[in-house]
Amino acid sequence: MVVHVNLGPRSYAIVVESGALATVGSRLRALGVGARAALVSDAAILALYGKTVVASLEGAGLAVTTVEVPEGEAAKRLDVAARCWDALLDAGLDRGSTVLALGGGAVGDVAGFVAATYMRGVNFVQLPTTVLAQVDASIGGKTAIDHPKAKNLIGAFHQPRLVLCDPATARSLPQREFRSGLAEIVKHGIVLDAAYFAEVERDAPALLARDLGVLERIIGGSCRLKAAVVERDEQEAELRAVLNYGHTIGHALEAATGYARFAHGEAVALGIAAEARLARRLGLASDETVARQERLLAAVGLPIRDASLDAAAVLDAIRRDKKARDGRVPFVLAPAIGTFRLHYDVTAEDIRSVLDELRGSPG
Amino acid sequence: MVVHVNLGPRSYAIVVESGALATVGSRLRALGVGARAALVSDAAILALYGKTVVASLEGAGLAVTTVEVPEGEAAKRLDVAARCWDALLDAGLDRGSTVLALGGGAVGDVAGFVAATYMRGVNFVQLPTTVLAQVDASIGGKTAIDHPKAKNLIGAFHQPRLVLCDPATARSLPQREFRSGLAEIVKHGIVLDAAYFAEVERDAPALLARDLGVLERIIGGSCRLKAAVVERDEQEAELRAVLNYGHTIGHALEAATGYARFAHGEAVALGIAAEARLARRLGLASDETVARQERLLAAVGLPIRDASLDAAAVLDAIRRDKKARDGRVPFVLAPAIGTFRLHYDVTAEDIRSVLDELRGSPG
Numbered sequence: 001m002v003v004h005v006n007l008g009p010r011s012y013a014i015v016v017e018s019g020a021l022a023t024v025g026s027r028l029r030a031l032g033v034g035a036r037a038a039l040v041s042d043a044a045i046l047a048l049y050g051k052t053v054v055a056s057l058e059g060a061g062l063a064v065t066t067v068e069v070p071e072g073e074a075a076k077r078l079d080v081a082a083r084c085w086d087a088l089l090d091a092g093l094d095r096g097s098t099v100l101a102l103g104g105g106a107v108g109d110v111a112g113f114v115a116a117t118y119m120r121g122v123n124f125v126q127l128p129t130t131v132l133a134q135v136d137a138s139i140g141g142k143t144a145i146d147h148p149k150a151k152n153l154i155g156a157f158h159q160p161r162l163v164l165c166d167p168a169t170a171r172s173l174p175q176r177e178f179r180s181g182l183a184e185i186v187k188h189g190i191v192l193d194a195a196y197f198a199e200v201e202r203d204a205p206a207l208l209a210r211d212l213g214v215l216e217r218i219i220g221g222s223c224r225l226k227a228a229v230v231e232r233d234e235q236e237a238e239l240r241a242v243l244n245y246g247h248t249i250g251h252a253l254e255a256a257t258g259y260a261r262f263a264h265g266e267a268v269a270l271g272i273a274a275e276a277r278l279a280r281r282l283g284l285a286s287d288e289t290v291a292r293q294e295r296l297l298a299a300v301g302l303p304i305r306d307a308s309l310d311a312a313a314v315l316d317a318i319r320r321d322k323k324a325r326d327g328r329v330p331f332v333l334a335p336a337i338g339t340f341r342l343h344y345d346v347t348a349e350d351i352r353s354v355l356d357e358l359r360g361s362p363g
Numbered sequence: 364m365v366v367h368v369n370l371g372p373r374s375y376a377i378v379v380e381s382g383a384l385a386t387v388g389s390r391l392r393a394l395g396v397g398a399r400a401a402l403v404s405d406a407a408i409l410a411l412y413g414k415t416v417v418a419s420l421e422g423a424g425l426a427v428t429t430v431e432v433p434e435g436e437a438a439k440r441l442d443v444a445a446r447c448w449d450a451l452l453d454a455g456l457d458r459g460s461t462v463l464a465l466g467g468g469a470v471g472d473v474a475g476f477v478a479a480t481y482m483r484g485v486n487f488v489q490l491p492t493t494v495l496a497q498v499d500a501s502i503g504g505k506t507a508i509d510h511p512k513a514k515n516l517i518g519a520f521h522q523p524r525l526v527l528c529d530p531a532t533a534r535s536l537p538q539r540e541f542r543s544g545l546a547e548i549v550k551h552g553i554v555l556d557a558a559y560f561a562e563v564e565r566d567a568p569a570l571l572a573r574d575l576g577v578l579e580r581i582i583g584g585s586c587r588l589k590a591a592v593v594e595r596d597e598q599e600a601e602l603r604a605v606l607n608y609g610h611t612i613g614h615a616l617e618a619a620t621g622y623a624r625f626a627h628g629e630a631v632a633l634g635i636a637a638e639a640r641l642a643r644r645l646g647l648a649s650d651e652t653v654a655r656q657e658r659l660l661a662a663v664g665l666p667i668r669d670a671s672l673d674a675a676a677v678l679d680a681i682r683r684d685k686k687a688r689d690g691r692v693p694f695v696l697a698p699a700i701g702t703f704r705l706h707y708d709v710t711a712e713d714i715r716s717v718l719d720e721l722r723g724s725p726g
Binding site (some may be wrong): 028078082085086093094116117118119120121142143144147149150153154155156157235236322323326 | 441445448449452458479480481482483484504505507510512513516517518519520571598599601686687
């Protein structure tokens with residue numbers, strides 16, 4: 001499946017297909033980029049897919065430098081970005097050159113930031129190897145590194161020239177990481193497309209079994225939904241905030257627990273459960289709308305209750321949210337499956353109340 | 364004079380008028396930005412204009428944090444940018460907040476880079492206080508910091524929301540810095556507008572005497588010319604390269620002399636003299652076209668000859684030019700005053716030859 005992201009001069013294709021990684025060289029050549037490229041990845045991912053990607057690039061006549069970064073969030077540090085800039089300069093990359101990110105969301109974030117800022121922006125290609133990165137992080141041009149006091153504080157919008165998703169890579173993910181990625185898929189269904197949500201409900205068992213055909217269809221469907229949002233609001237002025245469904249509380253949960261207790265998708269699942277309940281509390285959503293979201297999250301193995309939730313710490317983290325403007329944080333709420341509404345008047349009491357609900361037993 | 368830069372959703376106004384700095388608060392409020400702002404500047408400039416700007420901002424109800432950076436190129440370091448990010452976060456700046464750069468090109472470059480990358484981009488306002496920054500650096504959204512091995516290597520395109528040029532600030536500049544800024548004015552005339560070039564020829568004595576009316580008209584005229592180029596090529600894909608006239612050799616001269624010997628405008632003046640001669644050598648320009656450029660540069664007190672030019676060092680620096688693509692550097696040449704042409708086939712021998720000419724006595 002190929003999804004086109006139409007952004008005028010910054011348009012690009014998202015290719016979702018088994019074996020896509022081996023086609024990167026010829027596809028990149030077809031875009032008319034310069035002869036030099038840097039492949040940014042971590043050791044574990046390079047061991048799995050490095051050879052395939054480098055062979056494809058070199059086979060297309062590109063000179064490739066490999067830049068190894070730490071695994072996970074540790075890659076998103078200013079000193080790592082600085083080492084990448086050094087490596088690009090040493091390898092003679094120029095304004096026509098290309099930076100490729102091979103790996104999960106963290107690699108894409110730091111490599112994208114480096115591509116956005118090296119010589120004021122060079123070509124960037126995303127080769128996401130996790131479900132989370134394939135359906136979310138790799139699309140839309142958000143790049144960032146962390147500040148010691150705030151995640152993703154330093155970054156830029158810089159659209160990729162190409163995104164290649166090989167759904168086969170999802171089959172080698174550890175179980176917890178695979179399931180974490182499904183939270184974004186569920187999120188896309190809830191706020192953007194009721195038919196897609198129903199498709200995920202129906203295919204949940206095959207998805208969990210990592211059936212390749214189902215993976216390709218569901219991942220491709222999520223890419224299509226995210227691309228449509230990005231097309232209509234490239235720089236997250238308003239509409240794009242819809243993608244933050246479950247994330248305002250989810251991010252706060254992660255921050256409040258030092259990014260150590262929950263995988264991102266687990267925090268988002270709890271955030272969705274909480275924000276579903278917020279919509280009900282505010283009289284926007286029915287019991288069944290809440291229950292359907294929680295049932296699907298549970299069906300794909302994601303948490304919807306947590307006895308240790310600390311409402312005070314979560315509220316404190318929300319107040320420091322990057323999306324706050326002069327102190328107010330907008331919430332995305334889902335009045336029904338497939339719809340959303342921005343809500344600016346959620347009170348601390350509302351949030352405390354739904355977090356209290358999540359500390360109880362399911363049901 | 365108000366010049367409008369039309370870039371769709373990124374459009375902005377350049378206001379060139381005596382006393383403009385004292386109007387920043389009300390103009391910023393009219394743009395509907397958030398309540399917090401950070402003023403980035405150096406100690407010397409803050410002593411001259413800090414009070415005026417802060418009073419105007421506070422008078423309009425904005426909460427202002429002042430962030431002091433080193434003077435000149437020393438501001439364009441990664442650790443300085445990092446300190447700015449820290450200060451913005453500590454002051455609670457959010458996505459709706461504004462970063463203002465008060466000073467010369469270096470302050471604008473680093474503050475612009477910080478504004479481009481803090482929370483993936485916040486509002487940015489340029490308050491340029493040097494002629495160089497007023498007619499060139501503050502317009503067009505180029506921001507950057509330096510890499511230890513290459514100037515301006517790390518940066519982003521990030522358009523300001525507003526540019527306020529107070530021509531009165533030019534009157535307090537040291538003589539050498541004032542004249543350095545005139546090189547960009549002469550450049551704009553040569554490649555973009557023969558009538559403007561003739562106006563600068565005619566007004567050169569009044570310009571050198573820093574007549575306020577003439578300063579406002581000539582600076583405003585240069586802003587208009589640069590804005591028209593930026594409108595047609597926001598990201599320096601091709602046309603915007605015209606603004607590099609005199610700069611390919613000028614930058615190389617600065618790099619080859621460790622950025623210590625020449626002020627930027629002095630290097631650009633020598634670069635213009637060299638590139639004017641390149642056009643003649645390649646059969647594109649007449650003797651008179653070359654002579655007219657050199658006469659005006661000399662009339663405003665800029666160098667057009669230098670006995671110490673090291674052709675080998677300059678050639679070496681050109682090969683490392685950021686504008687090189689797969690090894691080729693494009694030259695902007697002026698076949699006649701008011702016209703330009705991109706030329707990709709300038710040889711090392713051509714460059715050596717014109718640099719040899721510049722080592723001799725004028726005439």
